[in-house]
Amino acid sequence: MHFYCIILYNINILFWGLNISNYFLKSLTLILFLYGCSCPVYTSVPVDYTDSVTVKNYDKNIRYNGDLNYGQDVYQKKTCDTNNPKNIKEVSYLAISGGSDNGSYAAGFLKGWSVSGTRPEFSVVTGVSTGSIIAPFAFLGSDYDARLEEMYTSMKKENVFVATFINILDGITGGLAVSDTSPLKKQLKKYLTKDIIDKIAAENAKGRKLYISTTNLDTQKPVIWDIGIIASSDNDNSSDIIINIILASSALPGVFPPVFFDVTADGKNYKELHVDGGVVSQLLLPPETYIENCDENRKMYLIRNSKLHSEYEVIKPKMFNIFQRSISSIIKYQAYGDLYRMYIAVKNNNIEYNLACIPDDFDYKSKDIVFDKEYMNALFERAYKDSFSGYTWKKNPF
Numbered sequence: 510m511h512f513y514c515i516i517l518y519n520i521n522i523l524f525w526g527l528n529i530s531n532y533f534l535k536s537l538t539l540i541l542f543l544y545g546c547s548c549p550v551y552t553s554v555p556v557d558y559t560d561s562v563t564v565k566n567y568d569k570n571i572r573y574n575g576d577l578n579y580g581q582d583v584y585q586k587k588t589c590d591t592n593n594p595k596n597i598k599e600v601s602y603l604a605i606s607g608g609s610d611n612g613s614y615a616a617g618f619l620k621g622w623s624v625s626g627t628r629p630e631f632s633v634v635t636g637v638s639t640g641s642i643i644a645p646f647a648f649l650g651s652d653y654d655a656r657l658e659e660m661y662t663s664m665k666k667e668n669v670f671v672a673t674f675i676n677i678l679d680g681i682t683g684g685l686a687v688s689d690t691s692p693l694k695k696q697l698k699k700y701l702t703k704d705i706i707d708k709i710a711a712e713n714a715k716g717r718k719l720y721i722s723t724t725n726l727d728t729q730k731p732v733i734w735d736i737g738i739i740a741s742s743d744n745d746n747s748s749d750i751i752i753n754i755i756l757a758s759s760a761l762p763g764v765f766p767p768v769f770f771d772v773t774a775d776g777k778n779y780k781e782l783h784v785d786g787g788v789v790s791q792l793l794l795p796p797e798t799y800i801e802n803c804d805e806n807r808k809m810y811l812i813r814n815s816k817l818h819s820e821y822e823v824i825k826p827k828m829f830n831i832f833q834r835s836i837s838s839i840i841k842y843q844a845y846g847d848l849y850r851m852y853i854a855v856k857n858n859n860i861e862y863n864l865a866c867i868p869d870d871f872d873y874k875s876k877d878i879v880f881d882k883e884y885m886n887a888l889f890e891r892a893y894k895d896s897f898s899g900y901t902w903k904k905n906p907f
Contacts, residue, residue, distance in 0.1 A: 551769060551780040558774035559728050565771040565778065566744055573733040573796060574725070600805045601629040602795055602860075603647060604851075606844065607638025607787035608814025610880045613661040614867050615643050615812045617889035620658060621896030623651035629808075633718045635793040637786040639814060641721040641758035645701065645736065645751075648719045649708055656700060662889050666880045669693045670765065686766040690756060697752045706740045706748050713737025722786035722793045723757040726767070731789040733796065757783040791844040794851050798858055809855045810902075813866040815844060817906065820869075848906035863902035868895065 554562055564571055605615050622628040628651060636644025642660070646653035672688040680687030709719060719736040734754050739747050750770075757768035762784045769780045786793065792811055819841070824834050848864065855862045871891050875884035 553727050554774060554779045554781060562772040562774040565773055569738055571735050571738050597806045598804060600632045600807045602633045602809045603631040604635045604792045604811045605640030605643050606792045606813045607640055609639055610885050611814040612639035612643055613885040613889040614814045614892045616657040616661040617892030618812055618865060618896045619647055620654040621893040623654050625897050633795040633797055635720045635795050637722050637791060637793050638759050641755045644721060645709060662886050664880055667692060668696050686764055688764055690765050694756060697755055701752060709737055710740040713741050720795055721754050721758050723783040724786055724788040726782045726784055758786040760784045791847045794854060798854060807860040809860045810863045815867055816869055817866045818869055852906050862904055864906060865900060
């Protein structure tokens with residue numbers, strides 16, 4: 510989630526390389542922002558229809574559109590009869606967080622977990638941002654660990670986005686973003702083949718669920734997409750919409766372009782504007798969390814692709830450094846709040862809480878702003894080692 514520094518970094522390099530004076534830079538910046546009123550126009554959903562729209566070409570409900578708690582009281586304690594003589598079924602959920610290139614942690618952790626022989630088959634898997642890229646393969650099981658390893662140990666910036674002078678200029682003069690994520694879309698098409706989509710559909714038919722979240726900017730609400738239902742549909746564009754959902758879930762506002770979804774309401778066509786699911790929450794608890802079920806021994810596993818605690822670093826008193834550090838701090842503490850809220854929800858619904866995150870003593874420093882292959886490989890290997898050797902799950906986020 511530290512992509513916000515990309516815009517500042519590229520603008521800084523651009524003007525430094527051109528040796529433009531401060532006076533000229535200020536004047537040009539003013540002109541660009543005044544010019545920036547020419548933003549893209551789309552027909553948004555009227556407020557009275559926001560809860561009743563359907564995605565175009567889909568008759569079934571393929572998503573949940575609501576608040577963080579799915580209409581439930583997160584603090585309501587659920588009670589079960591511990592003397593219930595019925596057979597108790599073991600059920601496991603997995604939630605994978607955002608974290609940009611730190612997604613290599615989840616990829617390495619899942620592989621080590623598989624090799625250790627203790628990884629369960631998850632009844633439900635959820636993903637946010639980079640977690641949305643990992644989630645489909647985590648959902649399909651250990652056979653796809655190698656694919657995740659390939660993705661998160663060989664990925665380069667060029668495989669994710671391009672941020673040329675034209676991209677930046679377009680973004681700061683009224684465009685959608687300062688970069689173009691067509692390379693990421695190409696990568697997703699490479700890995701999310703029809704065979705993968707069909708297998709997701711087959712697992713959905715067994716009752717297993719795969720969810721990915723995006724943020725609807727117009728409503729300021731999370732949208733929870735049921736990927737299994739989409740994969741099971743007869744629509745020819747099911748692969749395309751799943752890829753667009755992942756692109757939207759990973760679309761850091763301002764840096765990566767948002768994704769528009771065609772929807773209908775009252776017989777009319779509209780568009781919704783969706784961005785990074787992490788804008789609302791860094792992790793996604795599945796709706797099943799809030800359904801009382803006393804016949805199941807439920808376990809929630811959360812993988813947070815970041816360090817849990819604060820990290821000391823001497824910051825140079827310059828705008829770019831201050832901005833970057835401030836954004837990363839906001840994200841860290843938002844995620845901490847998410848974990849605390851989820852801890853309460855999980856415990857109050859009689860579910861075992863298990864949290865994994867990047868260890869505080871992992872001190873390998875990235876040599877690039879983002880997607881440094883050496884850093885990602887080092888993080889992957891550390892996660893693999895910790896998971897394989899028997900990870901001690903955190904039982905709370907404190």
